[in-house]
Amino acid sequence: MKISKFNIVLLGLALVAPFVFYPVLLMKVLCFALFACAFNLLLGFVGLLSFGHAVFLGTGGYVTGYLMMNTGLTPELGILAGTAAAALLGAFYGKLSVKREGIYFAMVTLALAQLMFFVFLQAPFTGGEDGLQGIPRGHLFGLIDLSDNLNMYYFVLAVFLFGFWLINRTVHSPFGQILKAIRDNEPRATSLGYNVNDYKWAAFVISAALAGLAGSTKTLVFQLASLTDVHWHMSGEVVLMTLLGGMGTIFGPVVGAAVVVGIQNFLSGGELGNYVHIIMGLIFIVCVLAFRSGIVGEIQKIVKRNFG
Amino acid sequence: MATFMGINLFGLFGQLLVGLINGSFYALLSLGLAIIFGLLKIINFAQGAIYMLGAFAAYLALQYFGIGYWAALIVVPLVVGLLGVLMERFLIRPIANEDHLYSLLLTFGVALVLQGMFTHMFGSSGLSYAIPDALKGGTKLPFMYLPNYRAWIIIASLIVCVGTWWMIEKTKLGAYLRAGTENPALMQAFGINVPLMVTLTFGFGVALAGFAGVMAAPVYSVSPDMGSNILIVVFAIVVIGGMGSIGGAIITGLGMGIVEGLTKYFYPEASNTVIFLVMVIVLLIKPAGLFGKEA
Numbered sequence: 001m002k003i004s005k006f007n008i009v010l011l012g013l014a015l016v017a018p019f020v021f022y023p024v025l026l027m028k029v030l031c032f033a034l035f036a037c038a039f040n041l042l043l044g045f046v047g048l049l050s051f052g053h054a055v056f057l058g059t060g061g062y063v064t065g066y067l068m069m070n071t072g073l074t075p076e077l078g079i080l081a082g083t084a085a086a087a088l089l090g091a092f093y094g095k096l097s098v099k100r101e102g103i104y105f106a107m108v109t110l111a112l113a114q115l116m117f118f119v120f121l122q123a124p125f126t127g128g129e130d131g132l133q134g135i136p137r138g139h140l141f142g143l144i145d146l147s148d149n150l151n152m153y154y155f156v157l158a159v160f161l162f163g164f165w166l167i168n169r170t171v172h173s174p175f176g177q178i179l180k181a182i183r184d185n186e187p188r189a190t191s192l193g194y195n196v197n198d199y200k201w202a203a204f205v206i207s208a209a210l211a212g213l214a215g216s217t218k219t220l221v222f223q224l225a226s227l228t229d230v231h232w233h234m235s236g237e238v239v240l241m242t243l244l245g246g247m248g249t250i251f252g253p254v255v256g257a258a259v260v261v262g263i264q265n266f267l268s269g270g271e272l273g274n275y276v277h278i279i280m281g282l283i284f285i286v287c288v289l290a291f292r293s294g295i296v297g298e299i300q301k302i303v304k305r306n307f308g
Numbered sequence: 309m310a311t312f313m314g315i316n317l318f319g320l321f322g323q324l325l326v327g328l329i330n331g332s333f334y335a336l337l338s339l340g341l342a343i344i345f346g347l348l349k350i351i352n353f354a355q356g357a358i359y360m361l362g363a364f365a366a367y368l369a370l371q372y373f374g375i376g377y378w379a380a381l382i383v384v385p386l387v388v389g390l391l392g393v394l395m396e397r398f399l400i401r402p403i404a405n406e407d408h409l410y411s412l413l414l415t416f417g418v419a420l421v422l423q424g425m426f427t428h429m430f431g432s433s434g435l436s437y438a439i440p441d442a443l444k445g446g447t448k449l450p451f452m453y454l455p456n457y458r459a460w461i462i463i464a465s466l467i468v469c470v471g472t473w474w475m476i477e478k479t480k481l482g483a484y485l486r487a488g489t490e491n492p493a494l495m496q497a498f499g500i501n502v503p504l505m506v507t508l509t510f511g512f513g514v515a516l517a518g519f520a521g522v523m524a525a526p527v528y529s530v531s532p533d534m535g536s537n538i539l540i541v542v543f544a545i546v547v548i549g550g551m552g553s554i555g556g557a558i559i560t561g562l563g564m565g566i567v568e569g570l571t572k573y574f575y576p577e578a579s580n581t582v583i584f585l586v587m588v589i590v591l592l593i594k595p596a597g598l599f600g601k602e603a
Binding site for chain 2: 049096097099100102106107108110112114115118119232236239243274277278281283284285287289292
């Protein structure tokens with residue numbers, strides 16, 4: 001990714017943002033943005049709709065949370081372990097799900113995620129319905145106190161930028177080109193000699209690992225790991241964020257995550273709290289019927305039409 | 309107490325019965341999904357929400373209009389089917405030529421809206437619906453007690469499933485349907501109104517879920533999330549069976565219900581997950597599904 005003026009301005013805004021907005025809300029947006037970007041790597045660049053991506057978010061969160069509570073690991077190691085756990089699960093689930101295509105892929109991933117939902121519900125170390133609460137944030141590298149929200153914010157921003165950079169790097173690499181070739185015409189990619197399922201699997205593992213990274217980080221932010229993060233609602237939410245922002249675009253999922261988190265935050269305070277799912281559902285319907293390119297996709301179209 | 313080789317037969321048959329009941333619902337729902345998939349090549353994510361809608365419709369019909377169980381069994385599928393017809397005509401048809409993943413997302417949105425509406429109106433705790441008078445009580449068999457309503461569920465859903473199978477495999481209407489599945493463009497060229505057929509098929513598939521919902525109202529508690537929980541299991545069952553055949557969908561549905569029932573007896577901790585585990589095994593051994601034709 002070239003460092004353009006646009007990117008420098010964005011980075012500058014991200015650095016001063018916590019002095020304007022509530023840092024915890026910003027951290028939530030960043031975690032979900034990373035989650036949505038990881039999901040978009042599969043949907044937007046390989047054409048695979050995973051309907052169970054929450055399982056990786058939740059697995060990362062539970063593993064990090066459990067280790068932080070019980071072993072006194074430093075946060076960076078806790079996050080690393082959570083990410084590794086999600087990647088491992090992704091390696092197994094990916095092997096299973098890439099055997100099926102299209103709609104079946106969506107159903108397989110959803111069912112596999114539900115399997116882990118019940119495991120987390122029943123396992124002795126997850127706290128069942130209550131989840132893990134009061135997880136310590138700890139000291140980064142044993143030095144920087146993360147219980148300070150501002151410190152935590154810059155750490156989360158660094159994690160997000162790393163994940164975002166990695167996804168960009170992947171998309172623009174020769175490997176990413178092959179992924180796009182598979183998305184656009186799978187039989188052709190096969191006929192060119194690429195083992196399509198291996199490429200899909202590799203993309204699945206990267207995506208699962210980054211979703212796990214987002215989940216681990218989110219767990220530290222909220223000091224909580226709960227069943228909400230592995231529920232199918234969460235899997236639906238990340239689909240919505242990506243669709244609304246613009247699937248297959250680099251910034252789309254970030255914008256989508258910000259909008260969805262913003263809407264939820266706005267609704268949860270007031271009378272309208274009960275309508276969250278109805279409104280999410282309506283946004284889904286409107287997006288699919290009239291707005292398939294998403295916010296960023298539409299903006300790109302306008303820019304191309306007028307300035308391109 | 310009747311035991312055989314250390315197995316409590318009352319308990320075992322009791323769980324088998326529960327398994328058969330669940331299996332009947334799995335069969336009805338996956339049958340509806342398979343019929344819709346056959347012609348439209350889409351998965352209706354709202355199928356679970358419509359099942360929930362069917363149960364609520366039965367409840368509301370009794371509360372507000374005094375419409376009893378037997379009338380609801382006819383009226384509710386018709387009303388719900390009509391809703392399906394409208395849904396196909398105004399939401400799904402406009403995007404019929406787009407990637408099928410979009411229609412999956414669309415129906416997911418519809419499911420969220422329906423579930424959200426009912427949660428908003430009735431809360432998330434369940435409501436109860438009385439068993440109709442004619443089916444109260446039960447029969448004492450030598451090895452178990454069989455409540456009449458549960459026997460009725462199994463019989464009625466078998467009749468509906470087999471009837472649907474017969475209609476699709478053995479009648480002229482079914483032949484049109486199968487031909488439409490193979491090659492809709494050619495069917496259209498022969499002068500069959502394919503768009504109408506697609507709409508009615510969707511309506512019928514959805515009506516089956518509505519029927520299942522009415523059947524379920526007296527045995528499960530009527531709650532907004534009853535649909536989403538069962539739908540994910542039904543998805544796993546569809547993956548296990550493959551959607552290649554109507555008969556396959558019915559057999560897999562019933563079979564997985566029995567597997568679940570047996571697991572509840574022998575190893576209750578795994579009863580929530582066993583169907584998903586079967587799916588994992590099937591994906592490892594025969595990725596296309598037990599009755600699947602496609603790769």
